[in-house]
Amino acid sequence: MNLENSDKWEKIRRDENLIEKALLLAERDLKVSLENKKMGNNDWAFSIAYNSMLQSGRALMFHSGYRPKGEYKHVAVAEFLRNFPNEKLAEKLIFIFNKMRKKRHT
């Protein structure tokens, strides 16, 4: 893994609180997304699920001792996933991530 140099993230001191907070948000948003799906609010269920995914990605970054940097933090999180050893899973995640991100902006 070569994580040192990027304009998309920076090294931070690992902080368990930060990880915990991001995971709680991811969990909460997954619940809210499902509730909205059940009520037929499909567009919002989608947006909220995207946010949940983003929070999980942030948790992974914080866990690794990094945080997203710059204007496009969503992109930074997706890009960061490329650094993980199980590359097939990472590629899959990035694919879904980018697809969801594009859909949100149409």
Place this chain on the structure above:
Amino acid sequence: MNLENSDKWEKIRRDENLIEKALLLAERDLKVSLENKKMGNNDWAFSIAYNSMLQSGRALMFHSGYRPKGEYKHVAVAEFLRNFPNEKLAEKLIFIFNKMRKKRHT
């Protein structure tokens, strides 16, 4: 009203469909926001209400024959409101708009 020159909006041919679509989204999001509020999903109720407000602002722009331009379309919509004659209302709306926008990014 001096609307001609701005890097935040541009003149378009007035299109009833565009106006209608934005108003329907505003209405839909207001409903979804209230549903989420009832379920205690306060953060999302807030974000969705913000989006409803943004859609109403877009409808007003389209109605006036303009559309937001550039990277920060949210800002463009809020700024556009300044051009409306009933300035007290516009100021109030911009105030709420900016406050909500800032809250969303914290």
